[in-house]
Amino acid sequence: MNGIGAHEVVIEGPDHTKDLADLSVEHLTQVLTAYRERVMDLHRDRRLRYVLIFKNHGAKAGATLEHTHTQLIATPIIPKILQEELDGSRRYFELKERCVFCDIVQQETAETNGRRMVLQSDRYVAIEPFAPRFPFETWILPRRHVDSYQSVSDPDEMAEFAGVLKETLTRLNRALERPPYNFVIHTAPVAEGELEYYHWHLEIMPQLTRVAGFEIGSGFYINPTPPEDAAQYLREVAVET
């Protein structure tokens, strides 16, 4: 491992008072496309093994800048969390010959009344995962099996992702009174080639509870909110769409 890396900040618009959810779908599409372009450019440097795209929104979620922004940190190794997810999904694939994330999309769509479904479009689903670490943790997954965020090359596909992200954030904002949150894009490491067992997605984690001694000491998370309750609440909250 080399002591090499990159850190970039994407400033999402000129207006200091607008959060990501306040941007138009067209504007948000441009932001999401900018993430993709920066990832692709950073990956021209072969020493960088992974580019983590993440957002800290609100001081309680660790944001040190108020103006809406997203960060990219490129590292010379695959992050621990992603490596664990890659290992887990590879084991699942070896066992079932199916992608675990495709199975999640399938199952959450078929689940009686879609009780962990927040919203869905032709190409994407937004769900509360079965075992969320945080109350109102929400994942957006593409229905199409594709391992990396960089593969979203179709502008319509990106615009649809922007629409689903905007509505998801708007529902979270309405339900939880504009909570602090983090989001992270989980995507395949570039050098690995196309991974049949991995499937990119976005994980949004509102910061409503505090990670403390139990979580730090165990790696387990205490979450008092069942995902089914959170999903119902997010579905039923009134938003203009």
Added chain:
Amino acid sequence: MNGIGAHEVVIEGPDHTKDLADLSVEHLTQVLTAYRERVMDLHRDRRLRYVLIFKNHGAKAGATLEHTHTQLIATPIIPKILQEELDGSRRYFELKERCVFCDIVQQETAETNGRRMVLQSDRYVAIEPFAPRFPFETWILPRRHVDSYQSVSDPDEMAEFAGVLKETLTRLNRALERPPYNFVIHTAPVAEGELEYYHWHLEIMPQLTRVAGFEIGSGFYINPTPPEDAAQYLREVAVET
């Protein structure tokens, strides 16, 4: 795995205004002995695989009660973090035929000027670890190779641990103006038998920075404070001993 567990709160004294570091060494010895007795009693239930002993001190470290207290959570599985530490130290032992924590104690004692050493006694060392996740993260390790906290059966050994813990917390309080902190006792799972590759210790983590998107997404920690600087600061801060 069964859905079984236990959660206990150790209230450390009758005085609402005194923190752990304010207790006398005699009093603190009783508190630390109480942890041990509760762990031993909980382990009579064979369904419990691990008892996590941890403290949240201050609201920013997740404490929901102001009165000084410690928590024990017993789980039917070995916590993820501990399993990773067990796996890592077993691999080290297989390679070197030595306990990694004994080597750490040895190395930090021998290190030029003991530059990551905070304080030491006959039986214990308090150090800043080589790659700390948090600024001023401090570990207390027994010099004697012993895998579990329950093995501290000698009252003098426990009293000496209390003295080292009190001075370490006092130095952190003085240096960082009574910071919020978490601590966690890392100890061997009981059912495993005596582990030659594991070595109990206490990890104290002041909460000065915020864990945010990068840490949640990567499992890596950004720490702006070199352990050598933190150790020097903690050694030099004036405390009455």
